[in-house]
Amino acid sequence: MRAGKLDKRLTIVRLTETGRDGANQPIYGWSDVATVWVQARPVRGEERFQAQQLAGTEVMTFHIRYRADLSVKDRVRYKGKEWDITAVREIGRGVVSEFDCQARAE
Known part of the structure; x- marks a missing residue:
């Protein structure tokens, strides 16, 4: 992968155990794993009328240098939005990790 195409920044976040409560049950929260250079490609967006409301989705494909620890259980933060990794x-x-993401509803 050519470094010149990696021109944006993205943060990978992962659900991790952040502590224990009074009953010794785990408390989970999203914590930053890494901030990496990325090539972002918008794939598609769509709007539809569903249940008397206008609903929309935004899907992006990202390319980063290869990471073996990336999975669909993770999320990414890109341009102020949270994105769920779908593939x-x-x-x-x-050499390269390519992953598809869908923007989380605000």
């Missing part, structure tokens, strides 16, 4: 693919024997 992760390895491109070229550990």
Whole structure:
């Protein structure tokens, strides 16, 4: 992957145990894993009328340098929005991680 195409910043966040409550039950929260350079490509957006409301989705594909620890359980933060990872693919024997994300509803 050419470094010149990686021109934006993205933060990978992961659900981790942040502590224990009074009953010794785990407390979970989203914490930053890494901030990486990324190539962002908008895939599609759509709007539809559903249940008397206008509903929309925004989908993006991101390319970063290969990370073996990236999964669909993670989220990313990009341009002030939280995105759910819906699919992760390895491109070229550990060179690039490509993943699709859908914007979370605000």
